[in-house]
Amino acid sequence: MTTTLITGPTGGLGRAATLAMADRPDGELLLVGRPGKGLTDVAAEARARGAKVHEIGCDLSRLADVRAAATAVRDLVDAGTVGPLRALVANAGRMSADTREASADGYELTFAVSYLAHAQLIGDLLGTLIEPARIVLVGSNTYYANFWRRLMGVPAADWRDPLEIARPATGDKPPGFTAAGVAYSNAKLAILYYAHELQRHVGSGVGVTVFEPGWMPGTGLSRGTPPAMQAIGRGLARLPGVSTPVRSGPALASVALDDKWAHLRDGAFVLIDKVIEVQPFAHDRDRERRLWEATAQLLETTERR
Numbered sequence: 001m002t003t004t005l006i007t008g009p010t011g012g013l014g015r016a017a018t019l020a021m022a023d024r025p026d027g028e029l030l031l032v033g034r035p036g037k038g039l040t041d042v043a044a045e046a047r048a049r050g051a052k053v054h055e056i057g058c059d060l061s062r063l064a065d066v067r068a069a070a071t072a073v074r075d076l077v078d079a080g081t082v083g084p085l086r087a088l089v090a091n092a093g094r095m096s097a098d099t100r101e102a103s104a105d106g107y108e109l110t111f112a113v114s115y116l117a118h119a120q121l122i123g124d125l126l127g128t129l130i131e132p133a134r135i136v137l138v139g140s141n142t143y144y145a146n147f148w149r150r151l152m153g154v155p156a157a158d159w160r161d162p163l164e165i166a167r168p169a170t171g172d173k174p175p176g177f178t179a180a181g182v183a184y185s186n187a188k189l190a191i192l193y194y195a196h197e198l199q200r201h202v203g204s205g206v207g208v209t210v211f212e213p214g215w216m217p218g219t220g221l222s223r224g225t226p227p228a229m230q231a232i233g234r235g236l237a238r239l240p241g242v243s244t245p246v247r248s249g250p251a252l253a254s255v256a257l258d259d260k261w262a263h264l265r266d267g268a269f270v271l272i273d274k275v276i277e278v279q280p281f282a283h284d285r286d287r288e289r290r291l292w293e294a295t296a297q298l299l300e301t302t303e304r305r
């Protein structure tokens, strides 16, 4: 029996991926999510489908919680309570409508939850993964604002030094939807840069990939977007080329578990079920190295508090 950890199993894509993994024989799942009904419900549904499930309560906007979740995972593995950890799916994400919002550690919330928390979790669990292992990070084409995202007015990333990206906005008024979109796209570009650098640090026994589920209007992620935009999203949900958690969730489970994806390395970018090239600027050794260094600094500062 092998074990897969997934963050954000309670909603949209993560829930669909969790249930797809639970349908597989010998599935053992570590569900890392905010404690509450969403987590207990998805755990119960996964168990009903035959999976062995452990719920690990964790608010990803608190790095102390993330470190505690990693300790809980290590304890389960060390005690032999769960099988070898072979896949980690960093799925959780959010788009905060107001970029002045800060995590418990004082970092801009979208960046903190979508990127930093996963960097902490993965760093803490690298020694626990048993090779051959996979790390799948959920990214998004918003990093360069592809056709669908442009249509919805979600802006591309505007890369700056990571310490600056991590800083919440200030001021009396919310900076607005464009700033929120840029923060989201920056967090997703950070995931690409991190994935490329992570592969250089882990060696070839661990395959690092980035999964893009396609645009899935109507998931919890759109909670931060203006209501009119949410309505347009719901209206477009039936168009070909627009995805849903029901379609993309099993595809994410496949990238984490199926032999056909075992060769993927180096942050290969999988759009639902196809490997595609990222934009040239999404490969940048200087930015990747700087992000790695700045991430260590951001995480270390909170550990000392």
Ligand SMILES: NC(=O)c1ccc[n+]([C@@H]2O[C@H](COP(=O)([O-])OP(=O)(O)OC[C@H]3O[C@@H](n4cnc5c(N)ncnc54)[C@H](OP(=O)(O)O)[C@@H]3O)[C@@H](O)[C@H]2O)c1
Binding pocket: 007, 008, 009, 010, 011, 012, 013, 014, 032, 033, 034, 038, 058, 059, 060, 061, 091, 092, 093, 094, 113, 114, 138, 139, 140, 141, 212, 213, 214, 215, 216, 217, 219, 220, 221, 222, 245
């Ligand atoms: N929807 C799209 O069009 C789209 C496109 C490309 C990529 N993505 C990416 O796909 C992933 C899943 O998004 P989704 O569309 O399925 O959205 P969703 O329905 O909002 O799911 C997000 C998940 O992240 C969890 N999460 C958020 N903040 C958290 C926190 N502080 N602590 C712990 N868990 C937290 C949520 O948990 P709660 O239930 O506790 O809120 C939920 O399980 C994200 O990384 C997103 O960026 C989405």
